[in-house]
Amino acid sequence: MEAYQAALSGQAVPRVVATERTQPGTMSALIVAYYNSTEFKTHAESTRYVYRHAIERFRSKFGEKSIAGMQSKHVREYLDEFADKPGVTTNIRRVLNILMGFAVERNYRPDNPMKGLRKSKSRRRSEGFRAWTDDDIATFEAYWPAGSRERLALALLLYTAQRRSDVVKMGRQHVRGGKIHVAQQKGGGQTKLWIPLHPKLAEAIRLTPADHLTFLITRTGGPFTPESFTNWFAAAALEAGLPPRSSPHGLRKAGARRLAEAGCTQHQIKAITGHKTLAEVALYTESVDQERLADQAMAAVEESEKRTSTVKPSERV
Template identity: 50%
Template structure:
């Protein structure tokens, strides 16, 4: 018989002989867990307590509802093998959906029947978020994932999201830093400062904030820096750029991580973003210049230098060419166009074009 091993679980029989289970994490209040270990209601309550949302722990879950589907998803390998940051992002979107009500009022979506969801219901949800296309499309993405999960588990036969289109959006995502913005930041934050070190690590490794805050001298060997990406688990060996080496040599850093807070502690991804936002404001740059925008700028630089998509993927860790194309969309079009013309005839071809136009 397989035994389910879960952290922070206490079990005992009460005076009536009934087996009771509690979640008891050191420093936290004891939380009663319903049902038996491994059951949907138990795993949902356990996951909620583990992630710091114990208000859900005693909720009674009705089979066939979104509450039940979401509980199954939270206890599945699909969810539990995601990175911590991705789980938090997914959970925020899913819980917001679960707790919200249709425009007409009534019960929350979490209490609604999964089998009753139809495409027109989903379109109505997206229409209600039309003013924030990114939020609408994130909701569609989560619903699509949950419906695929439901089909695979025989909870419903079809996926009602299949023919629901995303909301059109003019946004291109995170702003990709320009060379002028990079220069302005560097002019404000001199060599040897923590801000300059953060900029160099983001720009010359092309990694996400979650990876940059974990980097330390123990990851450097033979002129390369080793990265195991938190989001994708991809393992990379990235040669250290001369400018990054210059910044590292000039900057005092922590024992385990290069970048530390004012108190000498490693940053979390979220606290790093908040601190870096202040550094951006100190440099007089507009809002929206984020750490992730430097990852895009690094990809742009690689594209402008003539790197192939596969070479760029070897640095950024992207898995598909589509992702690389999206990240390098800010590559210098004029320079790339000149390079393209030069590749098929250089100056002579360009001269002919000028004469024809004149």
């Protein structure tokens, strides 16, 4: 409040040092150390934001508690508060595991209380962002004409299967030799991809004015931020008659699903989406059209039987 009053009156704002607010040996001291570490600072800005959100929520309850006194039962009691929000619970577990692993590495405590903490079974599973269906895509394309920003945004999302943070940065300078180059923002640009241009994406780019640094621009002519792009695109989807929660990330899932339905292996899908593990790819392709794949599988069996000659034994075996 002193800093606030000083700012209102135009005076110099008193500097508050983080170490003056925390007591050594407390969870707050550990959190401050983690925020100042290379491990935290090398994460992408979006990742740091997610981590901070989970950590600060935890600190509000346990900040003054002892690092050494933190036990698995305390974490379990805390997680029970979010039993009806499995997505939140999963994120908190992941972030706290990283934080307590940092505590062990820096000798704040000898063990990680997150290890051995069994996951509770939830009766309902969070599905995350709703994946777009082929009907959704057709409805959107029927409403927004070719050459519109909306159609270009859909083509970029669907035919690159990238995150919104990467799509809003794409421009003609990234297209060479019939491929679009992506240095994914998540992970600090370490994941670099060359993705062949789908004919529909190439046509959408051809219809786009070439006088801007990025393909997608706002009404004022500037680039989108990831957040403003999501709001704009979600509104365009609603206007086209799509269900709520038809987000850009749902098209990333749809792109991965279409690759799976086309018969691509998980390694091939990973080469497009940039996922780090096959488990992540499997999660994104859960909505693969079961009926279509079942038809393909049974047709393959029938074709195999036609090519295989069966010899009847001459005597009983």
